[in-house]
Amino acid sequence: MRLQLKLAMVLVPLVAGPVLALGWLSYHGLSEDLEEIVERDLDGTLEAVTAGLHELVETARTNSTLFAAAAPVERYARNTDEQERTDLLQAPLLKLFYQYRDAYPEYREIRFLRPDGTPEVRVAAPGLPDRQPAGASDPGFAAVSADPQPVSLSLAPHDDGTLRVYRRIALADNFLTRADTSLRTRGYLALRVSLDPIYARLRARPFGIAGQLILALPDGEVLFDSSNTWTGQRLPPELLTQSVRSDPANKRDADPQTWTAGHWLFKVRLIPPGVLALAALPEDTLTAPLNRVGLTTLALTALAVLLLIAVLGTWLWRLVLRPLALLRDAAGRIGAGALRTPIPIDSRDEIGALAAAVRAMDADLAQRREEIERLAFHDPLTGLPNRRLISELLTTRIAAVAHEGRRLAVLFLDLDNFKQINDGLGHGSGDALLLSLAGRLEGIAASSAAEVHVGRFGGDEFLIVADRLSGPEQAADLAQRILTATAEPFDLGDTQYIVTASIGIALHPQDASDADNLIRCADLAMYGAKARGRNALHFFSADLDSRVAARLQMENQLRLALMRHEISLHYQPIVDLKSGRPAAFEALLRWDSETLGAVPPERFIPLAEETGLIREIGCWVLGEVCRQIVAWRRAGLVTVPVAVNVSATQLQRDCLARPVRALLAEHQLSPDDLQIEVTESVLMEQTLRDTGRLQALHALGLAIHIDDFGTGYSSLAYLQRLAVDCIKIDQGFIARLCVPDRDATLVTAMIGLAHALHLHVVAEGIETQEQLDALRALGCDLGQGYLFARPAPAAVAALLLDPAVPA
């Protein structure tokens, strides 16, 4: 607003000034012009009057001479005998006079006077009273007769404003002589000339705007008034004195006077033969246009100023003030911390440039802030979150985990002999090592199933937050992997160095409930690891330790088991209950560990599945089974199909159809020779894709068995869809089969279901004859259990096979 005011204060005078100056100049110029015009107008009118009067007078003068010279007039004048004159000469004279009057209607009266002035003949306009006094009694006539000039003209007062013309008729006695020395006055021709023609002409003449022309006699008697206000009256004496005072010879006398209503400018002239002409214009013919100009100028100035203000108001605001306000607000926001704030100015001018500069500044500030933040929150060397950040992160995670019941672990990693490296090789190498380690840690974090965040806690300390853990074992796994990765040599220039780490693991919520305590627990655990001899992990909770250690051990051993051929297969027959003959074998894993001894499958198979070793093992199993079948055939035995257990993990991870096909092809076996056993739970856990994998195996021609049927949630639709061949009733149901009011109904139902779906049924875990009888009675097809045979090695199992009939 103030800017507008400042601008206005400068511009308004700049705009108004010239307009006013122009107006004043034109006013002044117009004023002068108007005065000139007025004066010229007045002069013109007076000139017209003068000319008209002059013309009239001259014409009257000439005419009087002509009339007087006419023959009838001369004859009449010459004749001294009154009787004769009247009888004979008067009639023609009268006729002549009438002709004159017809020709000149303004000659109101034509008379013939005797030399002494007595009127004799008179021809006059009708109604014109005969007022002329006769003869010597008329003072005017005395002057006329004395005047040596033959023509005399006068304007007499009280005479209706007519010009009186006397023409002396002086004739020589002798007609024929040319010399006029003996002229004798025979009489006078007297004309009364009306000034009406002049008046008519003056009325017809356009006389400016509301101007007035008055003709009067010097004594004030008004003869003619163009506006008809003074007609018949007398002019005020002050006006007359004024005009008498002024020089009759064209002196300028145009002062405004109060005369009739209003102010007038007038000019007076005395015109021979004695008419006072007064031309006047009202003063406002001068003032009205001037006022108009003045008002117009003022109006224009006001308009210009208003326009300017309006323009200032809108354009200035739009172009400058609004953007400035926006920029001011943006600056405020930037100052307040709301960086990368939008600035909606996009004009391509200096304001726009300023806005762009501010935007750039904003971006720079934002960038710097981000950088600062980054620096504030990240380790400059490794780029890992720094202590603060990782601690905050931990706090956040703890708060989140509280809602969802996730498991959280904190791993405190301390490098064992970093100080020597740093001191020995210098900080540069030390930094390089740390950087490299950070990279490794990040790699492990990325590839872990849990959500792992790595942060640099101190000089050679790292804090690792592991979220969404499946169990403490996973934390131990993670720690172990880290240890392994750390233990790998670091390439520092020419030589390689090895460092080890000690990791302390604290679990949430078991070990602590808040971040600081958790870190402290992990720290303590770390020292425990160091106490253990370094390059080790140590749980804060002690008992977890041994369990995990044992598991680790087993895991390690299992990894080596295949390699050491500690894994073998035992075969248990599936017996046809009617015939008592084996219909198939089930291959079962056995592990005889060097270090651990015979590890029951229920211990190592879950581990295998958890660690993913099952895949490798599973592949080996398939291969082994094929080899075995081939070996039996080569030994001359009739083989039966062998069922192989396939775990969910296997189905999840791999497509088995191809390797199976390859194996079958390789060993030249038919699909009938192999069977697949999957647990009921697999059915439920699988996605369609895995179902597809199962279907693929079925499509190959392998029979699918549902193992442990009845222990999980079966979808009957799935059963149908998968085109399962056989269900194996879980041994638990068989165990309780003969117990009254237990699972007999269920088993019956399951057998009925299987038969209804045209599936085979295998009863698992048949141990007593009673069970067998019952099952037989229920129509169960097949059975498996200790009653028939225990799982045995291949050689033993082979005894159950019939030899092949020699071809």
Place this chain on the structure above:
Amino acid sequence: MTRTALSFIALLLALTGGLAPARDDQSSAPGRDAAGPELVIFNWEDYLSPTAIRDFESEFGARVRQVYFETDDARDQAMAASEGAGFDLLLLDNTALAAYRKRGWISPLDPAAIPNRRYLDPRWATAFPDSQDVAVPYLWGTMGIAYRRDLTGRDLDSWLDLLRPAPALRGRILMVADHFDLFAVALKALWFSMNSTDGAEIKAAADLLRAQRPAVLRYGSLTTDAHSELLTGRVAAAVTYNGDAAALRRRNAQVVYVIPREGGALWLDFLAIAAHARHPALAAAFLDFINRPAVAARNAQDLAYATANLAAERILPAQMRHNPLIYPDAATLGRCESYTQLPASAMAARLQAYAALMHGD
């Protein structure tokens, strides 16, 4: 006679030529002698018998040309314009005589040249003693109203019938165009003398005339031929002279002439020889010729006017002599005034008023 005639012929032959001003008349007399002298007579129209003219022409071997004036004023003005030149004989009323004589426009008569003067009625000489030596009485008559009885619907008997006309007559009135005669009508209508010198009387007459003017068809005189306005009916009543009225009555019996009860005017016309006559002797011979009783009688009969020639009067047919139109009875005559010479002021008054009236003021 023969010797005189022969000498006149010779004179006329010597003095051929000369045109007269004003209107000319193609003489209807057959056998005009191109070589003979021409007598120019300034006269009223239809105021000389064509028979008489023919006889004169053939007897004297001369040509007669008449120049007509319609009014006395016209005559006076023509005379004034030409100073009397161009005419041989002038027809004058008694009032003009004195003035013309004074003006020197007429020349004295030689009594010896006009012996037939003895046939004239002596009363005229008595009435106008000053006329004896300059002019010869010619015809006399009255001035009255001639009207169409069938158009007016009633008998007119007053000047006021014209001056304050009935609606039927308005616009169909002809008034005399002479300053004296017109005022005579108005003055007599007001029971003033037509020779009044009283300014007030004259003014009253002038006012009466001015009031009448819108009803007047025109100011002038009637012709007596078949196309006369009174005969065609354009004029229903007119101021006219008895002879003209009689001539018109001959053509249409509905024409009535009356001298109103206020009285009429009695006029007498003279013939005089112009002072600048080319053929004064021939003019005198004409005067003598016209006063032969037979000629005068013939003339009077043709014109239906009363002749001033007593001898001629006696040999007029009785019908004419007893025609009241031409020879009114004593009572009627008693009502008539003769024209007298007016003083200049009275004349001037009439003149100016008349001029104003004619001008339309």
